[in-house]
Amino acid sequence: MEQRTYKTKQEVLIRGQEAIGKTLGEIDKTGRIATGKGAVGTVIEESWFGYKPNSKPAPDFEEAGVELKVTPYRRTPRGIQAKERLVCDMLNYEEEYGKTFETSAFWTKCACMLLMSYEHKDGVPKVDFTIDKAVLFQFPDEDLEVIRNDWKILMDKIKAGQAHLISEGDTMYLAACPKGRNSQDTRSQPFSPIPAMKRAYSLKSSYMTQILRRYIFGDEPCEKIIKDPALLRSGTFEERFEEMLRPYIGKSCTELKAQFGITSTAKNINELLLAAMLGLKGRLASTDEFQKASIVPKTIAIEPNGTIKESMSFPVMNFCAMMNETWEESTLYNLLAPTKFLFIIFQKTEDGECYFQRIKFWNIPADDLEEVHRVWQRTVDTLREGVHIWKDSRGRNCNNLPKASESRVAHVRPHGIDSTDTAPLPTGGSMTKQCFWLNNSYVRSQIEN
Structure with missing residues (x-):
């Protein structure tokens, strides 16, 4: 397919939606599907959108300002589950710490994404997987505030000479996942002589699961702990969470049960009490923030x-x-x-x-x-x-x-x-x-x- 330029987001979306219902075997014109890990995204890039994969810092459709991401999911008894994290762009320890969030490699690439999804079925050949959705995705305000803080956590570790101590669990939605062959595949870092594992920006699989459910398959949103996103502009999610619980520190379970009218003797009574302290109607583990992170x-x-x-x-x-x-x-x-x-x-x-x-x-x-x-x-x-x-x-x-x-x-x-x-x-x-x-x-x- 000839190299093609897409100038607007709408052009990218329309072309993406034209692939819905087609199998990867039908789309693949180069035999790329058989080349292994990462082949699916390359097939969509080359054979459907007509451009050659590259490692440029700009989004895939540069004039339209859209990055292409193809994401697999599974259907499970618990509903749609993202099959894997969404890898965004490499984390360059030597350069990223000097940027702002708006000029970071992550945001430059992924501020707006065309998400194309397909169901992964064990035992089914890749050529038979079918593209079933294509949507333009931009981060909602409440998620963006959390992601900004996640990015800051990563940059603070680099500036402290602790890039080698970065872990995916440090952050909530935006993580730095291993991207080398193994833990010995390392890179230099600017403020320490200790080599750090090669890593890439990624959106956690838990976050992608909620994106798939809410924005691609149209599920109802989960109950939120922080109702007003503006609260996250002057403090992290963890800080706001602790503030909400501060009035209850030092109270006994007996006092708390009486205060909230809870008579349950369930094994998870302490989690029920915490949900009551936060003013939640449902389970703490089922909230929007806990599910995404x-x-x-x-x-x-x-x-x-x-x-x-x-x-x-x-x-x-x-x-x-x-x-x-x-x-x-x-x-x-x-x-x-x-x-x-x-x-x-x-x-x-x-x-x-x-x-x-x-x-x-x-x-x-x-x-x-x-x-x-x-x-x-x-x-x-x-x-x-x-x-x-x-x-x-x-x-x-x-x-x-x-x-x-x-x-x-x-x-x-x-x-x-x-x-x-x-x-x-x-x-x-x-x-x-x-x-x-x-x-x-x-x-x-x-x-x-």
């Missing part, structure tokens, strides 16, 4: 002696699937690295009462994430070599997967219903279902910090 609320009860009983668990592992994962693409990495947690902290007293102490937004620091990587790698190596299982003197099953005593951060232990709740091993046989845990002592240290 993939914020996970976790209630933590501090015992009278200052300890925390429970470690923090993650979903049950798929032993066999782990054999085909790399760390940066592993289930555990994608559960932990991009996620921001909200610790809802209550203090227990000797008489059994609980008092709302405070909240803390937390994401795992880069150094600690690397320690989890080590625990994950030892787990994979053990599964590959064959897990050793034996019974101790009390008749309990034991194994040689990583224990809490081996790492200050994480360990592996059972998470099945009982000893008969098992999963197959890659070397044959089966064992009790296991999961990764963050050590309770580690969680306590992070709360103290």
Whole structure:
């Protein structure tokens, strides 16, 4: 197809919508679809819009001011889910910190995007995937204020000589995702001699899920915590969130239940109380901001002696699937690295009462994430070599997967219903279902910090 110029946003949109209903096989005129990762976007660029992919800092349709992004999704029991994060543009540590948000590589490229979507179906050849939507997308005001702050967080880390400590969980919607072959694929940074992992600006998959649901498939918007976007111009989301809760610090659960007329004895009573403090009608985890930022609320009860009983668990592992994962693409990495947690902290007293102490937004620091990587790698190596299982003197099953005593951060232990709740091993046989845990002592240290 000949090189074509699109001068207006409307021209770009009309051409994009003409692809709706066509399969990638029908669109592909060069055989590019078979070239591997990233091929789908290239097929749309070359064979449909008629321009050659390039690495220019300007948006794809420069005269129209529109960037093309092709995004896959899955249909799940929980609804539409973005298949992956949306990678925007490389993060150049040596240059970006000297720019404003408006002149940044991210905003220059992605202020206005043509989003074209298709449903990814496992086992279906790429050539049979069908373009089903094409919309022009510009960030709503409330999201833009959060994204501006996300960008500032990244620039502040670069200026502090901490580009090597950047993590996807540092920010809410706009993240800096790994973009190298592995963690050893690094770049220089301007304010430290320590090399930093190669990264790119990206919109988190949780954010893209909500964009797909709301702006492409027309779902009703989720309940918002911050109702007025103007409030985010003079403070971050986290600061505004903490302000809303400040009047309730120090109150007991009994007082709070009486104040809000809550009689529930549900296990998640503390999360219900927090939702009431914020004036929410629904669940905290279902709010617009928590859904977009993939914020996970976790209630933590501090015992009278200052300890925390429970470690923090993650979903049950798929032993066999782990054999085909790399760390940066592993289930555990994608559960932990991009996620921001909200610790809802209550203090227990000797008489059994609980008092709302405070909240803390937390994401795992880069150094600690690397320690989890080590625990994950030892787990994979053990599964590959064959897990050793034996019974101790009390008749309990034991194994040689990583224990809490081996790492200050994480360990592996059972998470099945009982000893008969098992999963197959890659070397044959089966064992009790296991999961990764963050050590309770580690969680306590992070709360103290």
